[in-house]
Amino acid sequence: MRLLKIAFLFAVALTIFSSCKKLEEYPVIPSIEYKNMFVLQDAGGFDEFVRLVIAFTDGDGDIGYHAVESGLNDPIFDDPASAYYYNYSAKVFQFVNGVWSEVTSPIPISGRLPYMTPEGPNKALKGEIDREFNVPPGLIADTIRFEVFIYDRALHKSNTLTTPAVIITSR
Secondary structure: OHHHHHHHHHHHHHHHHHHOOOOOOOOOOOEEEEEEEEEEEOOOOOEEEEEEEEEEEEOOOOOOEOOHHHOOOOHHHHOOOOOOOOOEEEEEEEEEOOEEEEOOOOOOOOEOOEOOOOOOOOOOEEEEEEEEEEOOOOOOOOEEEEEEEEEOOOOOEOOOEEOOOEEOOOO
């Protein structure tokens, strides 16, 4: 009888442990992957915005910054002259005469991802980042693409992804 009780308790314990959800594990260096890109038009039928969707993972969840005004960030993240001020780095390229060349603009297209570290013991993050970019004015070509990477708060740089080319109708 005692052996039967032990076997029953062992079976219950095994069932409980096997039914627990496995914690997600990812490398601590963030990783990004292209998901989708949409072109959004204005009322006149011209392309006004490009919406880029990327997926990301980060094993220790240290993605994003607090608002600059909060005073909660490391000063390196709040200094506009710092290479780490923007943790979402994006560049736009146009296809001219068979060559991709970077489009320069006085308005940066890089941005700051918000603080998103999960509470609890498992800090791993997996999600999507959806960003809209204005179609750069004065393009020479009608075909553009983006290069994107992100930084986490430990200054780990993700892989750099290059989007597929997209044809736009600009003014």
